Amino acid sequence: MNLLDMVREAGIVGAGGAGFPTHAKLASKAEYILLNGAECEPLLRVDQQLMELFADEIINGFTAAGKFVGANKAIIGIKGKHKKVISILRDRIEALQVADFVQVKEIPDIYPAGDEQVLVHELTGRVVPEAGIPIQVGCVVLNSETALNIYYASIQKPVTQKYITVAGDVPRSLTVKVPVGTPIIDVLKLSGIENFDNYKVIDGGPMMGPVMNSLDGYVTKKNKGFVILKKDHYLIRKKSVSLEQAKRVNKSACAQCRMCTDLCPRYLLGHEMQPHKIMRALNYKLTDIENQKIAQLCCQCNLCELFSCPAGLHPKSANLYFKDKLAQQNIRYKPNKSEFTARKSREYRLIPSKRLIARLGLNNFDKPAPMTEIELKPELVYISTNQHVGVPAVPIVSVGDHVEIGQQIGKIPEGSLGASVHASISGKVVEIENDFIGIRRG
Ligand code: SF4
Ligand code: SF4
Incomplete structure (x- = not known):
């Protein structure tokens, strides 16, 4: 079995949150392989803690993937502020004798440094074309947890666990490894909060993660963190505005000051994304489809909505409105x-993370979330067959079957994009329904 087959068998998906099947990425030939350690x-x-x-495991997984795609260079991108991690990585690269291939490059502490296109530019100087992907400029980008999973795949260990940070307005911020399929509420309670009546939870980071409507879900391979905040926190209120409400507010107050555009990371990379134009199209009911199409260049980083706009408006939501409308008509933006090349003003308009954190009202919660040894042992796990980009995995077990931890329980349908899924605990299959496979420990 080659590495791509091992990665496919192990059910690896991008651990950065998007859930793109990793074997599909490794199927391309690339000049650069980049490790996204920006977080x-x-x-x-x-x-930062996994690295x-x-x-060793991450460098080995990353190196193997880089060799597999035929890369000339492998670059680990990590913020310069993580001095200890950088020093460890550099030492281990030397010790593992891969320094002629792998290097560590420090990137600035800005938001969104981890956006794939921003990272590609920071590490290679190249700009991914509008509506494009990194491979178009010869790059494959992997998240650091994905590289770790590639290493495990090479020793026949499939993805059955997930690292998650629990943070926010909580007695205890922490990072923990839990079985895929664990009830999310069990993970949230590790924060020291038992009753969530006065809290809301963001699934993922405070910038891009949505506010969860219910805490009844189960951990998937895509989860990276949960941010718990009081219901009346600014961020929760702002993120809870519906698209309809956002549309109404947007119509009333946009001064066309352009701040949203001037600070937009995609605009600064030289793309045509100009949210102020989208706001104009919305407010004046402009029908020029060409102008509306630029909404499709938005990566939904949320900077315009949560940082840039002085009037507190919702330009990203305006983009979403047009994106949705155009998708219904099957209209796609085509770069001309x-x-x-990145705009000359870019270097003066990068947003330091510290300023962003202050603006979000998160200063008090910006503290370490140390990796813990806590072992959650859920009695029942529900493993989604649809926790990745592509089509759902097809169950290959039946209710009543006994499964062992690591056993494949769902496979990729023939000829489709997808990822296989594995039992995260040993036990009995008790349910196969609605894109979930339930396993009871025992
Ligand atoms: S949405 Fe806000 S930042 Fe953008 S142009 Fe309007 S007022 Fe200015
Ligand atoms: S969310 Fe706003 S700032 Fe981010 S890419 Fe989209 S338009 Fe630009």
Whole structure:
């Protein structure tokens, strides 16, 4: 079995949150392989700790993936502020004798440094074309937890566990490894909060993560963190505004000051994304489809909505409105050129994470979330067959079957994009329904 087959068998998906099947990424040939260790979402602390605790495994997984795609260079991108981790990585790269291939490059502490396109630019100077992906400029990007999982795949260990940070307005911020399929509420309670009546939870980072409507879900391979805040926190109120409400507010007050555009990371990379134009189209009911199409260039980093707009408006939501409308009509933005260069003003307009954290009202909660040895042992896990980009995995077990931890229980349908799923505990299959496989420990 080659590495790609091992990665496919192990059910690895991008651990950065998007859930793109990793074997599909490794199927391309690339000049660069890049490790995304930016972890730019405030309060999340998974990647920086994994790179410190599992430096050898991550470097080995990353190197193997880089060799597999035929890369000339492998670059680990990590914020310069993580001095200890950088020093460990550099030492281990030397010790593992891969320094002629792998290097560590420090990136600035800005948001969104972990956006794939921003990372590609920071590490290679190249700009991914509008509506494009990194491979178009010869790059494959992997998250650090994904590289760790690639290493495990190479020793026949599939993905059955997930590292998660629990942070926010909580007695105890922490990072923990839990079985995929664990009830989310069990993970949240590790924060020291038992009753969530006065709290809301953001699934993921404070910038891009949505506020959860219910805490009844189960951990998937895509989860990276949960941020718990009081219901009346600014961020919760702002993120809870519906698209309809956002549309109404947007119509009333946009001064066309352009701040949203001037600070937009995609605009600064030389793309046409200009949220103030989308606001104009919304407010004046402009029908020019060409102008509306630029909404499809938005990566939903939320900077315009949560930081840039002085009037507290919702330009990202305006983008979402047009994105949705155009998708219904099957209209796609087509770039009118293939090469892009970052705008000259970019270097003066990068947003330091510290300023962002202050603006979000998260200063008090910006603290370490140390990796713990806590072992959650859920009696029942519900493993989603649909926790990745592509089509759901097809169950290959039946109710009543006994399964062992690590056993494949769902596979990728023939000829489709997807990821297989594995039992995260040993026990009996008790339910197969609604894209979930339930396993009771025992
Ligand atoms: S949405 Fe806000 S930042 Fe953008 S142009 Fe309007 S007022 Fe200015
Ligand atoms: S969310 Fe706003 S700032 Fe981010 S890419 Fe979209 S338009 Fe630009």
